[in-house]
Amino acid sequence: MKVPVYLISGFLGSGKTTVLLNMIEKCRKEGTKTGIILNELGTKNVEETYFKDQNVKTLLNGCICCSIQDDLNETLRSFSEKEIDLLLIEGTGVANPIDIEAALTSPEFIRIYELNSMITVVDGSHFLEHQHFFASSKEIRKLLKQQISCANLVILNKEDLITESSIMKINKKMRGMLNDGVPVFRTTFGNIPETELFKKRYGLLTPMTNQNHSADGHHHNHSSLRSIQIDGFAEVDRLLFEKWIAELPMEVLRGKGIVRFKGAPMNYHFQFASGKLSLLQTVGEEMKPIIILIGDSLNEEKLDRNFRSSMFG
Known part of the structure; x- marks a missing residue:
């Protein structure tokens, strides 16, 4: 039996950790043995107390998809030797999920892990601002597009902070980035039905890989x-x-x-x-x-x- 994997991505401050904690709580209630991989850009994970008594590995001081790719591979190897029922991965706010997908679907790990869903959390209160030429950089706009275009499920978070007309503008903007059939859930505090959160979606509704967003050359994507x-x-x-x-x-x-x-x-x-x-x-x-x-x-x-x-x- 392969270990199912859920990958959570999203830009800085979108609410990824809240969604991750919701998923961990569901696993705890059901007695699911869960492995967790966290990634932080800094040298310290100040949120580690949220994950007390969890089987967690934190990758520090780099982005999971480039400068610490070797650490990710080593961590995937270490979890493959443990008895876990499920693996949750949270990238940094500047990670391109395609690079993590590439690791999970590589010849070494595809026999061990089964990628079930690539979940992207979007900060509704800042999305339009981040799309604006004068309010953000090219790197930010490109990164947001990558995180959304590879998603199997999008959580449009913080809807309580935005107007209905803004939500319509966001949905219109995202439509050009999303693959066909990808559901978008509007949420506050990342709350969506657990059955939706844990659905297997990878490879079912969307192409297996978004070829126009390959991992090559990603390293300079978020250089600033x-x-x-x-x-x-x-x-x-x-x-x-x-x-x-x-x-x-x-x-x-x-x-x-x-x-x-x-x-x-x-x-x-x-x-x-x-x-x-x-x-x-x-x-x-x-x-x-x-x-x-x-x-x-x-x-x-x-x-x-x-x-x-x-x-x-």
């Missing part, structure tokens, strides 16, 4: 998109931190990390996407404060300097 980290600081003032986040330059597309606020008894996980900041108190963990920012042509030195002057004067 990068991850930076700010660390080596202690507690900060909450109001100053929230102000700093609100004033981040538009090039910052995604932020996450751990912070400790003055007067607070414990650390906070923070997530920044679609212009919104969310904070969640951590329990029973003492990770060092760290900020990870992902975006287009980010200036690490300038952002670090700006953070320290904003927090510490």
